[in-house]
Amino acid sequence: MVAYACGFEPDPPGHVVTCRDLPLVTWGETMTEAMAMAADAIATVLSDLPPGDWPKPSPAEPGEVVVTLPPLLAAKTALWSAMVEAGVSKSELARRLGCDEKEVRRLLSFRHRSQIDRVAAALACLGKRLIVELEDAA
Numbered sequence: 001m002v003a004y005a006c007g008f009e010p011d012p013p014g015h016v017v018t019c020r021d022l023p024l025v026t027w028g029e030t031m032t033e034a035m036a037m038a039a040d041a042i043a044t045v046l047s048d049l050p051p052g053d054w055p056k057p058s059p060a061e062p063g064e065v066v067v068t069l070p071p072l073l074a075a076k077t078a079l080w081s082a083m084v085e086a087g088v089s090k091s092e093l094a095r096r097l098g099c100d101e102k103e104v105r106r107l108l109s110f111r112h113r114s115q116i117d118r119v120a121a122a123l124a125c126l127g128k129r130l131i132v133e134l135e136d137a138a
Contacts, residue, residue, distance in 0.1 A: 002046070002077050003068040005060035006038045017041070019067075021055045038067040046077075047110035052084060073110055075119045075130055080108060082126040096125040 004022060008015045008031065015034040017026045024041040028034025046054055046069075060066050069077065083093060090108070094101040106112040107122055120130040 001068055002042075002054075002057075002074055003066045004042055004057045005064040006067045007064050008034055008038075020061075021058050022046075035065070035067060039070055042067060043069055043073050043110045050080075071132065072114065072116055072119070075116055075123075076108060076110060076114070078128070078130065079119055079122055079126075082123055082128045086126050088126060093122060093125060097122055 004019050006017050006019045008017055011027065014027055014029040015031060017028065017034050017038040018024065019038070019042065022042060022045045024038075024045050026034070026037040026041040028037045068074070083089075088096075090104045091101050094104045097104065103118075104122070107114050107119055116130075123130050
């Protein structure tokens with residue numbers, strides 16, 4: 001799970017969102033919209049960095065809310081990490097999947113709406129299993 005603590009400051013008629021660990025500022029009219037915008041902003045910032053260069057998330061401080069990535073982006077993050085851990089290149093993963101390297105690049109791109117089952121198949125090629133958990137909302 002990729003999660004960062006964010007501050008939500010009232011800015012009528014909405015909320016300004018900042019993150020101590022990432023260079024981001026976003027805004028949402030409602031708290032629900034601000035949370036969604038924060039997750040999108042986190043994904044945007046991280047998409048410009050290789051996973052090994054992602055800033056380590058700091059623990060949440062009083063008043064901050066932990067924002068997690070949406071499930072597909074979390075799965076793509078897991079795929080990046082598994083590839084780095086296994087020392088597997090994009091071209092090698094493409095060979096294992098029996099596809100073109102362009103498909104692997106799309107699977108890794110936060111900007112591409114990949115099928116989660118295809119990301120799970122790529123993880124399986126690396127000896128990993130994607131697990132989805134359900135928990136009560138806060």
